[in-house]
Amino acid sequence: MDSEVVYMKKILVFVFALATIFGITKEDIAEVWRSSQYVAYRFFVEESDFPKIRYEKVYKNGDDKLVFVLNPKSLVWVRMNEDCWMGDKVLYKVPSGIKDLEDVALEALEESTDATIVEGDGWYMLEYETRKGYFKVDIDESGIPMDIYRKIDGIVMKMDIHPVLEDLKDFKALLDGRKLSEELAFPKELGDIFKIFDWFSMKEENERIVIKGIINKKWHKIEVAFRRFKGCVKYGGLCVKSDPEVLKLLEGGSD
Amino acid sequence: MWNERINEFLDGERNISEATDEEKNEIYIYRKIISIYAAKMDYVPSEEGKDEFLRKIRSRKKAKWVWWSVAAAAIFLSLFIPLYVVPTVKERKLMAMEPQKRLELKMEKVRQINVDFDTVRTVMDGF
Numbered sequence: 001m002d003s004e005v006v007y008m009k010k011i012l013v014f015v016f017a018l019a020t021i022f023g024i025t026k027e028d029i030a031e032v033w034r035s036s037q038y039v040a041y042r043f044f045v046e047e048s049d050f051p052k053i054r055y056e057k058v059y060k061n062g063d064d065k066l067v068f069v070l071n072p073k074s075l076v077w078v079r080m081n082e083d084c085w086m087g088d089k090v091l092y093k094v095p096s097g098i099k100d101l102e103d104v105a106l107e108a109l110e111e112s113t114d115a116t117i118v119e120g121d122g123w124y125m126l127e128y129e130t131r132k133g134y135f136k137v138d139i140d141e142s143g144i145p146m147d148i149y150r151k152i153d154g155i156v157m158k159m160d161i162h163p164v165l166e167d168l169k170d171f172k173a174l175l176d177g178r179k180l181s182e183e184l185a186f187p188k189e190l191g192d193i194f195k196i197f198d199w200f201s202m203k204e205e206n207e208r209i210v211i212k213g214i215i216n217k218k219w220h221k222i223e224v225a226f227r228r229f230k231g232c233v234k235y236g237g238l239c240v241k242s243d244p245e246v247l248k249l250l251e252g253g254s255d
Numbered sequence: 256m257w258n259e260r261i262n263e264f265l266d267g268e269r270n271i272s273e274a275t276d277e278e279k280n281e282i283y284i285y286r287k288i289i290s291i292y293a294a295k296m297d298y299v300p301s302e303e304g305k306d307e308f309l310r311k312i313r314s315r316k317k318a319k320w321v322w323w324s325v326a327a328a329a330i331f332l333s334l335f336i337p338l339y340v341v342p343t344v345k346e347r348k349l350m351a352m353e354p355q356k357r358l359e360l361k362m363e364k365v366r367q368i369n370v371d372f373d374t375v376r377t378v379m380d381g382f
Contacts, residue, residue, distance in 0.1 A: 044380070054377060069377060077378050086378060092369040101380040132381065157380060186368035186375070199381040202372055209372065 026115040029124060029139060033106055036143030037061045039166040044101060048155040050201040058161075059168060066171045067100070076178060078171055090179045096191025101159045105148045108132040131216050132198045152199050153214055189236035193222060196249045220246050261285060 039059050046052035055071040066078045077086040077098050084098045085091035099107075109115060112128035112135075123146070126137040133152030139145045148159040193211065194200060197220075200213030209224040222242035225232065232239035235250055242250075263269045264282055274282065300308065342350065 046380070050376075052377070067378070073374075073377065075374055075377065086370055086374060090369075094370075096382070098378055099380060099382055100378065104381045152381075181369075183369055185370040190368075194375075194379065195382050197382060200379075202376060204372065 024117060024119065024124065026109055026112065026117060026126065026128070029117070029126065029143075030106060030110050032141075032143035033109070033139060033145065034143075035062050037168055038142075038144045038163050039168060040144070040161045040163040042162070043160045044157070045159075046155065046157045048201065050203075059171065059174060061168055061171075064171065065100075065103075066174055076175070078175065078180075080171055085180050086185055087178075087181075090181050091175075092181050092183050092185035094185045094191065095188040096194045101148050101150060101157050102145060102161075104132060105135050105137055105145070105150060108135050109137070153217060153219070155199060155214075187237060189238045190224065193224060193235075193238075193240070193250065196246065215246070215249065218245075222246055 037060060040057070042054075042056050042058055044052070044054040044056070053072065054069060056067050056069045058068075059066040063082070064078075064080050067076065069075045069077070075086065075088050076091060077084065077094070078091065079098065082097070084094040086094050086098060108130045109126065109128060111130050111132070115126055115128035118125040118127075123138060123140045126135070126139065128135050133150050133155075136147075136149040137145055138147040144163055145159075145161050147161070148157075150157040190209075197211070197213035197215055198217075200211050202209055202211040204210070207225060208229065211222045211224065213220060220243060222240055223229075223232070225239050226237070228239050229241070232241045233247065240247070240250070260278060261281055264271055264274055264278065265285075271279070271282070
């Protein structure tokens with residue numbers, strides 16, 4: 001792992017050296033950000049009707065990520081080779097994958113067409129807007145974000161990242177004996193529903209899961225249950241009720 | 256045999272003047288009975304009377320079906336009530352539980368998932 005880290009750092013320095021000579025682009029920053037490796041403590045705040053605060057320790061190695069959520073409750077999630085697991089003692093496979101604010105911001109940067117880059121002394125400030133919302137990111141030259149800000153239809157999310165000097169170890173060793181189960185954390189169909197939302201919140205109501213969220217800057221609501229209820233349509237093993245726009249998206253698959 | 260004696264008077268074998276008072280009385284009663292029967296045999300009921308009579312017959316037939324229906328309903332209910340109305344052992348156990356525990360069990364049934372939604376919401380920031 002150590003030799004890999006040194007090798008990756010050399011590549012990053014090379015990419016930035018080229019970028020400095022030829023002028024930095026958002027593609028360069030996105031590439032360095034995606035392949036960055038770091039260990040950090042992160043503080044996340046979401047200001048919405050369903051506010052959320054999270055304090056966690058993250059190990060990032062390119063696209064792979066291991067996150068120990070320390071507050072408000074102790075839990076772990078890990079992404080290895082595009083497969084995701086979450087849980088506490090036993091980690092269950094997440095059919096939809098997991099995206100934290102950093103992943104969403106990075107994807108939005110890659111999709112963006114009008115990113116503004118302000119160059120500082122060893123850092124960059126990025127501003128861009130996509131259907132996923134407005135983003136403002138401070139990132140250092142090694143691709144480690146320092147602050148991430150996202151605003152989507154009045155919902156504000158902020159993430160402060162504080163890197164620590166710690167060697168990036170093998171994720172399986174860091175998991176400290178936690179079992180990676182092949183059992184799903186929740187049904188795949190539910191994961192497909194999550195994936196159509198750019199942002200969502202959910203709660204349980206009358207034995208139904210009520211998901212409210214934003215798709216393409218518009219608010220939508222979808223009710224999901226494991227058995228039939230009035231006005232629902234079958235979606236795999238689930239019964240769902242929503243507006244035709246959402247049902248059409250579900251029929252056509254996510255993305 | 257007084258009938259034979261009466262028959263002799265009625266057939267005209269003997270004159271009625273020869274009859275005793277008792278025999279005269281019996282002949283009177285007999286003739287009266289015959290006349291009543293004859294009147295009954297000649298009786299033709301009116302249309303209203305006929306309808307009333309038929310209505311009574313029909314209502315008796317109907318009553319028979321009502322009783323059969325009541326019996327069938329009673330049999331059906333005696334089967335239905337123990338099956339659907341009287342709680343099963345499982346339901347009785349569920350009812351005896353603490354409301355919170357009962358709710359959790361119910362929710363567990365609905366969830367059919369290994370990770371609670373609060374965990375999902377905690378870690379997922381969007382897609």
